[in-house]
Amino acid sequence: MRIRDFFYLQKSDRVVFLFFLCLVALAASIFFFVGGLEKRTAVASADSLAFKRDSSRRSARYPYMSPRPYRTDDGRQAELFAFDPNTADSTQLLRLGLSPWQVRNIYRYRAKGGVYRSPEDFARVYGLTRKQYMDMRPYIQISDDYAPAANYVRPRPVFSPNNDHHEYSRDTVLFPMKLKAGQTIDLATADTTQLKKIPGIGTWWARRIVGYGTRLGGYVSVAQLKEIDDFPVETLPYFRIGNAHPTKLNINTLTINQLRRHPYINFYQAREICDYRRLKGRITDLSQLSLLKDFPAEEIERLRPYVTF
Structure with a gap:
């Protein structure tokens, strides 16, 4: 078979081949000559028109x-x-x-x-x-x-009987009035709202103060605030202790895990208390613990307000 015979096409095949060839040429012409007139997509064109309108408005408002x-x-x-x-x-x-x-x-x-x-x-x-x-x-x-919506909220007017105009009240929930020098609050009963009135005490410190007081069972001395890590000591003059009624622990009945939850009793001290009860019976006074190595005098004295027998 000759090579010429291999590429030979019948008349009907040649017609179909030429038809598809013309169709491809027509599509390519449309793509290059008609589609090339529009360089941007519809979305980009819309954005460009919007930008031109916006620029015109801004130029009129800000000519510089x-x-x-x-x-x-x-x-x-x-x-x-x-x-x-x-x-x-x-x-x-x-x-x-x-x-x-x-x-x-x-x-x-x-x-x-x-x-x-x-x-x-x-x-x-x-x-x-x-x-x-x-x-x-x-x-x-x-x-x-x-802009923040709070900038457009006017404070509520409060009529002052001393003059003929209105004065604006302060939002004491978001911005509590701070205490002045010489004023104090009762540490034994204060909640977070009262604590935030102290200069230098915000929400975070107020929660830490209340949380530590809960662990103690109640404050009995202002100096106990120094036991909180990094506590701002310059705020101490604003505290006082009124009628303190701390929650007491019965050291004759509590287990090791229950005793060690108190900030003034660690694991070793709790274990020595339980060992003392097991070997020598009930504890009737904290001085009985002075013979134990983990109970120096200062530890016994700060624990005294929080125990009962």
Whole structure:
């Protein structure tokens, strides 16, 4: 068989082949000549139109914020214009000279509920250089829609009988009035709300004070606050002890685990108490424990208000 015979096609096959060849040529022509007229997608075009309208409005409001072109470090052409980092789309952010990965980080931050409340917040964008931020800083315009709502809530007016105008009351729940020098509170009965009135004591310290008092069974001395790690000793003058009624432990009936829960009794002391009861019977006075090696005099005295027999 000759090679020419191998590529020979019948007339009907040649017609079909030519038809498909023309069809491919027509499709390629449409793709290159018709599709090439529109360089952007519909979404990008819509974003561009929205950006132009927004830029026109901003230019009318801020005439000094006209776009200013510049080049980025990698040679890309960029320009500066007024923008809101909370609403700017990817097209705008890229035009500002930001890298695609920076734009993705901004989108992730906003998707998680993040809000840029001030131009300084935008400086925290990862990878943003000082030069970039200083160039963009005058063009950052944060919309009032993203300002804290608390700024627009007026305090409740309170009429003062001493004058003819209204005075505004302070929110003493969120911002409690602090004690003045010489004023004190009863440590034995104070709760977290009262403790937060002391200068230097906030929510965290108030909870620690109440929590340690609960473990003790009640405070019997202001000096016990020093037993809390890193306690601000400058606040001690604002405390006093009124009628202290601490919860008492019956050391003749409690187990080792129950005894060791108290801050003044460790595991070894609890074990010695139980051993003493087993070998010598009931304890009737703490002085009986003075013969034990883990009970020096000072340990016995600070434990005395919290035990019963």
